[in-house]
Amino acid sequence: MRTADRSGTPEPHDRPALPLRPPTGLAGILAAGGLGRLRPGAVCVSGGRNASWAVTQECGTPLFVKHVTGPAAGRRLANALAFERDAAHAAPVHHLSYPRILAQCEQRGVQVFEFIDGRPGPAVLDEHDLGAAAAHRLGRALGELHRRFRPAGDPRRSRVFPSEAALEALPESTFLDASHAELSVWRLLQNDPELCDAVRNATAAEQAAPLVAVHGDLRLAQVLWSGESVHVTDWEEYGSGDAAADVGTLVGDILWAAVLDMSRRARGNRTAASGCDVTDAGASALEHVKPVMAAAWRGYLEERPGADAGLARRTSAAAGGHLLNRVLAVARNEARLSATQRAAVGIGRALYRFPGDYAPALGLAP
Structure with missing residues (x-):
């Protein structure tokens, strides 16, 4: 087994425990995006590197909320936003579908998507x-x-x-x-x-x-x-x-x-x-x-x-x-x-x- 001789403190790779509640400031992000208020309660739905939740607007429309965290979170969030921009200027597609971003806060790393029931x-x-x-x-x-x-x-x-x-x-x-x-x-x-x-x-x-x-x-x-x-x-x-x-x-x-x-x-x-x-x-x-x-x-x-x-x-x-x-x-x-x-x-x-x-x-x- 070969290892590189690099100084510094090792970074832990264990995934943090996922929070049960949506991120702080979500209500303001929804309001800024014109999405209104949420019904009480949310379901944590992800075991991956990002925490994510299924929530429901007061009008009954479901939403999907993701909090981009972990290593290179800033780069990964920027990539997702770049895809949204490129998709808006791409030639029309007939087979490729994807959840649209409805609201976001780059500073908090939070994105709100349309919910796909699939x-x-x-x-x-x-x-x-x-x-x-x-x-x-x-x-x-x-x-x-x-x-x-x-x-x-x-x-x-x-x-x-x-x-x-x-x-x-x-x-x-x-x-x-x-x-x-x-x-x-x-x-x-x-x-x-x-x-x-x-x-x-x-x-x-x-x-x-x-x-x-x-x-x-x-x-x-x-x-x-x-x-x-x-x-x-x-x-x-x-x-x-x-x-x-x-x-x-x-x-x-x-x-x-x-x-x-x-x-x-x-x-x-x-x-x-x-x-x-x-x-x-x-x-x-x-x-x-x-x-x-x-x-x-x-x-x-x-x-x-x-x-x-x-x-x-x-x-x-x-x-x-x-x-x-x-x-x-x-x-x-x-x-x-x-x-x-x-x-x-x-x-x-x-x-x-x-x-x-x-x-x-x-x-x-x-």
């Missing part, structure tokens, strides 16, 4: 309702974003994960705050010279790729399905970048959810899964969701037929990076890696090292 992507996938038709609509929505929005004015920043710097040495604060399971993952990655070469290649390919406007964190949890409509939420990582960052995150998240589902089926409720069980489950998961990923890819290309020839290869590598990201996120609160997590690391490494070979297996046909 099912989140992970629930749709768990209930086996994310079929080819729904995935196709999501692909078209993403294609519209990349084709019709102009790249944001902020400079391009690398979205390749893991970064070359982390593979060389972890920051001291990250090392000291990491769980044993997290360090086990980093040990596997840092001691894989072929993976390190693949990440360097992916970073170079990303920098040479055409620049588009990207969501930046297009996991299934950021998508709401309401009837036939697809609503993409949480634009805090919006900016300029390679289209593969978005498409790869989406493909990787579908694959990650499927691997978890199949491993649960393999081990049952009481018996721990063996390595063989998980390997079989991973292969079965890929076959199970390949039509879903292929449908999303087809929908994407229908809206963006001029996508560059290297996009499928870069998307495959980005999907591998997302799997590694997900394993690290889960390992944050665990003492050791499970067989499923080790299998996911293996899949992620393979996608990174052989992206062109695995692109067809992910449904990323030309």
